[in-house]
Amino acid sequence: MAGIMGRKLQAKLADAMSKRSHFSREEVDRLLTMYSALTAGGTRLDRNKFRDVLHNTFDMTDDILMDRVFRAFDKDMDSFLSQEEWVLGLSVFLKGTLEERVAYCFDVYDMNSDGYISREEMFQMLKNSMVKVLNDLQTTEEDPDEGIKDIVELVLKKMDHDHDNRLSMDDFMKSVKEEDLLLEAFGPCLPDTKYREKFLADLESGNVDIDVSQAKS
Numbered sequence: 258m259a260g261i262m263g264r265k266l267q268a269k270l271a272d273a274m275s276k277r278s279h280f281s282r283e284e285v286d287r288l289l290t291m292y293s294a295l296t297a298g299g300t301r302l303d304r305n306k307f308r309d310v311l312h313n314t315f316d317m318t319d320d321i322l323m324d325r326v327f328r329a330f331d332k333d334m335d336s337f338l339s340q341e342e343w344v345l346g347l348s349v350f351l352k353g354t355l356e357e358r359v360a361y362c363f364d365v366y367d368m369n370s371d372g373y374i375s376r377e378e379m380f381q382m383l384k385n386s387m388v389k390v391l392n393d394l395q396t397t398e399e400d401p402d403e404g405i406k407d408i409v410e411l412v413l414k415k416m417d418h419d420h421d422n423r424l425s426m427d428d429f430m431k432s433v434k435e436e437d438l439l440l441e442a443f444g445p446c447l448p449d450t451k452y453r454e455k456f457l458a459d460l461e462s463g464n465v466d467i468d469v470s471q472a473k474s
Contacts, residue, residue: 267293270340278348284460285344291465292343301337314456315448321385322444325365326350329446351453355433358440358447363429365446374424379409379443386444412442 271286278285293299295306304327311317311326330338330346338346349357364370368378384405416424416432416439424432433440441447448456459465 274341274344278344279352280344280348280460283463287460287463287465288344288347289340292340300340302339302343303337307338315452317445317448319386319444321382322365322446325368326446329361329364350447351457355437356430359430359433360426362440362446363426366443372425374429374443376409376413376422379412379424380405382443383408415439416442 267286267289271282271289274280274285274289275282280288292302295310296302304324307327307330308320308323311323317323317326327338328334330342330350332342332345333339349361353361363374366374366378366382368381369375384402387405413422413424416428418428418431419425447453456465
């Protein structure tokens with residue numbers, strides 16, 4: 258009986274979430290089944306298991322960016338993802354409109370959630386995403402931090418439309434609409450096309466599978 262009730266509740270939730278996301282009802286149902294597998298039938302997906310999904314399914318490896326992606330999904334900031342946050346987050350992550358993806362990336366890069374990407378946040382994100390380049394520079398006489406600061410100034414010159422020495426959502430949106438490559442200017446926080454397309458194809462066909470064996474509790 259409990260199993261039947263559970264399936265009915267999931268079907269009802271799938272109907273509701275399909276109207277609020279870019280997924281079909283069937284796709285939402287499969288995402289909810291994955292969520293159930295990841296949480297052992299629970300309703301709280303923790304940060305470590307979510308990071309395992311990003312790594313194992315989408316080949317994301319940057320610890321800081323994976324943490325920021327989790328925070329962008331975790332709208333109520335309770336350090337867990339609900340079923341709703343899981344589905345709606347993946348909707349933007351995998352199928353979002355340009356405006357949705359801009360807002361998502363901005364959220365990832367706005368590390369202190371004050372509504373702006375500051376010089377310091379640009380510096381930290383760029384430094385983190387350029388570790389290998391910085392390691393190479395350390396073998397020379399150049400100061401790697403100075404190189405990052407120069408890049409920050411170039412970015413501000415190009416993207417800071419209102420000239421207040423920081424990036425607002427409006428600055429970021431205008432810049433990305435002018436040059437879409439700037440969407441992930443401060444580090445990759447969206448899935449690579451080949452992993453995105455494979456996941457969506459598997460999701461549509463019903464063959465999607467997430468390996469939870471390595472998920473940390």
